[in-house]
Amino acid sequence: xxxxxxxxxxxxxxxxxxxxxxxxxxxxxxxxxxxxxxxxxxxxxxxxxxxxxxxxxxxxxxxxxxxxxxxxxxxxxxxxxxxxxxxxxxxxxxxxxxxxxxxxxxxxxxxxxxxxxxxxxxxxxxxxxxxxxxxxxxxxxxxxxxxxxxxxxxxxxxxxxxxxxxxxxxxxxxxxxxxxxxxx
Numbered sequence: 001x002x003x004x005x006x007x008x009x010x011x012x013x014x015x016x017x018x019x020x021x022x023x024x025x026x027x028x029x030x031x032x033x034x035x036x037x038x039x040x041x042x043x044x045x046x047x048x049x050x051x052x053x054x055x056x057x058x059x060x061x062x063x064x065x066x067x068x069x070x071x072x073x074x075x076x077x078x079x080x081x082x083x084x085x086x087x088x089x090x091x092x093x094x095x096x097x098x099x100x101x102x103x104x105x106x107x108x109x110x111x112x113x114x115x116x117x118x119x120x121x122x123x124x125x126x127x128x129x130x131x132x133x134x135x136x137x138x139x140x141x142x143x144x145x146x147x148x149x150x151x152x153x154x155x156x157x158x159x160x161x162x163x164x165x166x167x168x169x170x171x172x173x174x175x176x177x178x179x180x181x182x183x184x
Contacts, residue, residue: 002102002133006161011037014095016172040099053145063119067097107131
């Protein structure tokens with residue numbers, strides 16, 4: 001799986017792509033999409049309670065079904081709050097699904113390999129044969145999980161992820177300025 005930094009950068013990309021002409025930089029919206037892009041990894045929490053943080057990782061929270069359900073729930077909240085169902089549902093589904101997409105294209109070094117993309121319809125795990133991202137070094141217990149999080153391997157992984165996303169963000173921002181005539 002990529003680091004939370006890669007997921008955060010992808011959340012920012014989702015913000016950039018979904019921002020309409022003339023909309024200003026909205027820090028709350030950006031932070032919200034960054035959180036949504038990382039939500040699938042909340043499946044570490046149940047495992048942390050039994051000192052095996054990886055036990056439930058890449059299960060139902062890493063499925064397309066979960067992404068759609070999350071998006072629909074967010075759309076319902078958006079409708080109650082601002083009378084916007086579909087625009088909220090779509091951006092939230094896409095942003096949540098971005099996490100699943102990045103994980104799909106990541107080297108996986110721990111069993112089970114891949115993620116349950118089609119849960120609850122299938123318990124099979126899926127993983128792309130092409131790895132665009134490196135896996136992170138994480139331990140099997142709570143102590144090693146957090147100790148390894150800030151190791152040199154993971155710092156190099158973050159640097160590579162930034163190198164991947166920097167040109168993408170630059171191109172999106174450049175295209176928005178070119179076609180909209182305004183900086184965002």
